[in-house]
Amino acid sequence: HRGHGMPAQGARTEDPAGPSRMMTGARSDLLGGDAGDVKYPYHLVNGRPAEAPEVFRAKPGDRIRVRLVNAGGDTAYRVALGGHRMTVTHTDGFAVEHAETDALLLGMGERYDVLVTAGDGVFPLTALAEGKDATARALLRTGAGAAPKAGARPKELDGRVLTADRLVAAEPAALPARTPDRTVRFQLTGGMARYDWAFNGRPYKASERYPVRAGERVRLVFSNATDMWHPLHLHGHTFALSSAKGAPRKDTAVILPHRTLTADFDADNPGLWMLHCHNVYHAEAGMMTVLGYRR
Template structure:
């Protein structure tokens, strides 16, 4: 494992709402400048508090392995995107992506986040079933880490897989604040020679005066206000049959693989015949990527960190927040790893090199992009992680609502407020139905749990699922991690507009 040892706008709706900390069930959270977790035994409203005894007991049951100490510094910094393009943005340790955090399942991660940004921030551990008061959601599980302050996130990392870390404050995730979190399996069943971590992103911060907050302001102004100024960031006609029509809200000037544009791509070197494990993460704000490796077929082994029955494909599609692990056997030559920005007439590129040859053109389109495409609903969970069949004890039905004209994305027509609660009880099998009444697709993410995709046994274990327009996606999960947990669209602009809510465990 490589530990990280770096030296060092206007408030969003979430920042304003979170600052009050008046919502029932949040507990009496202390300021995040100390090394210890916020403490409270209060259970306002009859819900388990993020720092309550039930949460502490669940953490004790996870055990405590070797402590991995990591330092992560969030700061404003210049970033080289390649091809002569340099922007000033916010990042972890001055790198894009931030250097990977690597631990072994069962370890205790003690990561100190030092905030050198001009506004408060946090760190959310996307996909990890961790203790609730370390989940990094200001206004729900902690107070945000103030500028100039630091906070140590300390928790047991229970499950191997591919995960990532990013803020849960405003539109910060659509800057450069993200890094892969790789959790190694001490009993790794896969056999491979090399590993390639691939992080996809859409980029606009610092380009011609663009910022995510300005883009959100334009989107909230509605379609009638798209002309002038930053109109170039507001796409019209971003269409994808795969995604059911409208592919996204934002036209980004750049699409990146591992922080580099297609004109100056990042590369990975191997030998012909090497078996390579690719860990692919979509860290984008508003873009689904269709991914293919030219001249190769991919064998899907994991979805959102959890193993699936091995499935061979030519290409994959990843919504924001989704991760897939695949195995490939490297050919001899130079091959494009192309990430097509679905419906946006652009792509990102990285290069696999195992022999001599020229770097592929920036706009190369491997024929595998038009070949067999595997989507999550076609995958099956590996037997070792399949959710046992059980009749649900509770069903939660969430309607996805809103539209572009007034940019009023929400669940059940109610914009997010931190006092919202959808109650569950520990030990229940919970079925959740995401009913998309909108004309757009949404990648929905559940914190602190993995669910089985689909209402029939054997669905892949995931924490993020694409819900197409006019369709209903049903997921089942076991309520085995007490606390207050976000459910939200992982389109950063939809979430900030209001498509978020909270699932709360009732106190015993």
């Protein structure tokens, strides 16, 4: 995985692949230990570094919808808007019962929609690279005043941090109760030493299929046998995050080390659908597979 690194500005190296970006020692309690594998030269919001951020302008009292997407490859972001609380309305495009929070933790591929009521001043919308001691940000400006420093860390980041498992699906988005017709089990395997991330100990092969049938209620049970967290992503469907009534609908869900995650969905969209870890390096190493069914 060395070749993934981008050479740092001005770096001189004899290695055409550039300097190693491998990161060891990134730790996060929220992620259950090891936070990530890759040290990036920059973390960006809307393509811009913290020193030259995008500035959103509004008026004090405006009600603003903020759509957050973690488009990173190897970084969970803890996000907060300084001086504000956020009301979560949707995750991965599906409505949830409104929930207030100071901060959100987004694994790679996860999305959240939040509402805020703008205060008066200049506020950092900060994304802390969880466990990596780096921040990215945009600014919300509704009045006069100097912008906070690029590395400023709003106190909301250390307040209540909401994770998806604590959300409740809004009634129209809830998956109706049904006994699964089929249960498919995946053990998440591999580790940093050999970088052999996989499902069930076998790296991805294009010919591999986990068959399901159209019309079935399918239950995916993931057990994480690794020492690292993984954001699991299923294409073509949204699943209920657990078998519990009112579980939020998601297509990407964080599973912590040595924990189990249950995802129920209806097989109502025939095709070949990737199921993979949304850590792009883990997916490339082999932690992905294909669910497939015909009409």
